[in-house]
Amino acid sequence: xxxxxxxxxxxxxxxxxxxxxxxxxxxxxxxxxxxxxxxxxxxxxxxxxxxxxxxxxxxxxxxxxxxxxxxxxxxxxxxxxxxxxxxxxxxxxxxxxxxxxxxxxxxxxxxxxxxxxxxxxxxxxxxxxxxxxxxxxxxxxxxxxxxxxxxxxxxxxxxxxxxxxxxxxxxxxxxxxxxxxxxxxxxxxxxxxxxxxxxxxxxxxxxxxxxxxxxxxxxxxxxxxxxxxxxxxxxxxxxxxxxxxxxxxxxxxxxxxxxxxxxxxxxxxxxxxxxxxxxxxxxxxxxxxxxxxxxxxxxxxxxxxxxxxxxxxxxxxxxxxxxxxxxxxxxxxxxxxxxxxxxxxxxxxxxxxxxxxxxxxxxxxxxxxxxxxxxxxxxxxxxxxxxxxxxxxxxxxxxxxxxxxxxxxxxxxxxxxxxxxxxxxxxxxxxxxxxxxxxxxxxxxxxxxxxxxxxxxxxxxxxxxxxxxxxxxxxxxxxxxxxxxxxxxxxxxxxxxxxxxxxxxxxxxxxxxxxxxxxxxxxxxxxxxxxxxxxxxxxxxxx
Numbered sequence: 001x002x003x004x005x006x007x008x009x010x011x012x013x014x015x016x017x018x019x020x021x022x023x024x025x026x027x028x029x030x031x032x033x034x035x036x037x038x039x040x041x042x043x044x045x046x047x048x049x050x051x052x053x054x055x056x057x058x059x060x061x062x063x064x065x066x067x068x069x070x071x072x073x074x075x076x077x078x079x080x081x082x083x084x085x086x087x088x089x090x091x092x093x094x095x096x097x098x099x100x101x102x103x104x105x106x107x108x109x110x111x112x113x114x115x116x117x118x119x120x121x122x123x124x125x126x127x128x129x130x131x132x133x134x135x136x137x138x139x140x141x142x143x144x145x146x147x148x149x150x151x152x153x154x155x156x157x158x159x160x161x162x163x164x165x166x167x168x169x170x171x172x173x174x175x176x177x178x179x180x181x182x183x184x185x186x187x188x189x190x191x192x193x194x195x196x197x198x199x200x201x202x203x204x205x206x207x208x209x210x211x212x213x214x215x216x217x218x219x220x221x222x223x224x225x226x227x228x229x230x231x232x233x234x235x236x237x238x239x240x241x242x243x244x245x246x247x248x249x250x251x252x253x254x255x256x257x258x259x260x261x262x263x264x265x266x267x268x269x270x271x272x273x274x275x276x277x278x279x280x281x282x283x284x285x286x287x288x289x290x291x292x293x294x295x296x297x298x299x300x301x302x303x304x305x306x307x308x309x310x311x312x313x314x315x316x317x318x319x320x321x322x323x324x325x326x327x328x329x330x331x332x333x334x335x336x337x338x339x340x341x342x343x344x345x346x347x348x349x350x351x352x353x354x355x356x357x358x359x360x361x362x363x364x365x366x367x368x369x370x371x372x373x374x375x376x377x378x379x380x381x382x383x384x385x386x387x388x389x390x391x392x393x394x395x396x397x398x399x400x401x402x403x404x405x406x407x408x409x410x411x412x413x414x415x416x417x418x419x420x421x422x423x424x425x426x427x428x429x430x431x432x433x434x435x436x437x438x439x440x441x442x443x444x445x446x447x448x449x450x451x452x453x454x455x456x457x458x459x460x461x462x463x464x465x466x467x468x469x470x471x472x473x474x475x476x477x478x479x480x481x482x483x484x485x486x487x488x489x490x491x492x493x494x495x496x497x498x499x500x501x502x503x504x505x506x507x508x509x510x511x512x513x514x515x516x517x518x519x520x521x522x523x524x525x526x527x528x529x530x531x532x533x534x535x536x537x538x539x540x541x542x543x
Contacts, residue, residue, distance in 0.1 A: 277328025
């Protein structure tokens with residue numbers, strides 16, 4: 001956390017300790033003339049106040065109500081279900097393993113504790129969970145059998161799944177890549193199905209994902225699901241699922257909330273995509289993407305901070321997977337994946353590449369004795385081949401004819417693609433494209449051989465002439481600015497915030513200039529073309 005954010009966090013905690021009527025006077029004294037500082041703190045105070053109604057609710061687990069409920073129900077019968085043991089509890093109820101005496105099978109039931117039945121909103125969401133989940137028929141979504149009442153006890157009957165939660169399976173250093181992709185594609189498939197039915201989960205987290213011993217994923221707990229309006233054609237009728245959660249109410253688990261959800265704003269399927277990104281980050285690294293020392297600092301992290309790069313924590317993390325995680329966790333929902341179906345396809349492609357052994361990784365340099373021995377053998381082989389080649393071509397043998405070179409298209413999109421620049425390892429290319437509708441030129445990056453390209457910029461101004469730094473860390477590009485000016489912008493190949501380095505005078509207002517940017521070999525400097533305001537002198541190069 002930067003010094004600035006440490007200052008903001010301290011002021012936020014101090015403001016929350018005071019009565020609401022006293023906060024304005026405190027911020028007057030603490031912030032002084034720093035209006036930006038005050039604006040940041042006031043925004044976080046509002047977000048915390050909006051979240052407070054949910055975050056301050058008494059939790060079910062560990063409370064007296066759970067112990068009493070467990071003692072009373074164990075060994076009892078709910079209609080024809082015999083309660084055998086308690087499996088766990090969550091924000092919407094206690095879950096038991098039971099035996100269905102009619103069908104001779106084990107099932108799980110979720111019981112709404114009796115001391116909460118008087119809460120109409122909680123009971124309404126409890127019923128909503130059953131309706132939402134029972135409308136879905138998917139191998140990665142828990143199957144709901146029925147909803148019932150027995151002697152004023154409300155409960156949902158669902159399939160019993162033997163296994164562990166994802167939270168129990170994630171080790172301290174994260175899961176192996178094949179397990180991340182195996183579980184991740186199944187979770188994405190489940191959410192894509194729910195979203196297609198107009199259902200947003202709103203509380204996706206590792207404890208709401210079960211994994212069987214065979215590796216089958218089951219997404220649980222649609223108790224916080226928001227039903228959006230969706231019409232379905234059936235036998236001459238139309239079904240509409242109405243929204244049950246008003247804007248301004250914060251529902252979910254804090255560390256996995258999207259920024260809009262943490263602020264109590266209206267959410268859509270892209271909120272689940274953010275939560276999925278947080279789960280994916282934790283699967284890869286073994287750490288939560290957003291977690292502070294307090295509720296206030298956690299909210300601040302979700303709204304303003306970026307998590308530490310996953311590749312800095314997880315060894316040999318494929319760049320393509322890190323790019324997927326970064327895109328899921330973007331604060332601006334317009335820059336995330338727009339549908340879970342697209343995210344599902346991206347993960348499926350990564351899984352196929354991983355299974356076939358062609359998925360690239362950011363492998364650290366390993367200087368073990370065995371590695372050095374292999375490198376030495378490779379070096380000796382190169383030397384031998386070089387000597388043999390010298391004797392071969394230095395003798396009377398004519399050189400063999402080379403095969404003719406052929407052009408292979410990297411892109412075939414509508415519109416215009418220009419200014420290509422390869423990544424240092426040659427696996428990716430960045431370029432300027434005016435999009436499928438030919439509306440505006442933006443910067444796109446593409447892994448060669450895969451589709452689609454990912455947009456790095458969405459600015460309404462024209463972006464062009466990207467140049468990939470030799471160390472692979474940055475992409476510099478040009479952006480047209482008012483007054484025939486050109487901005488030199490820096491952005492990470494993974495996307496994220498932009499940084500404007502400087503402004504120059506446009507050397508060619510008609511757009512005929514070729515390369516405007518060139519990196520120094522050490523990636524520490526850029527050479528650009530500039531000209532004077534009146535264009536009376538010739539263009540010059542500037543470092």
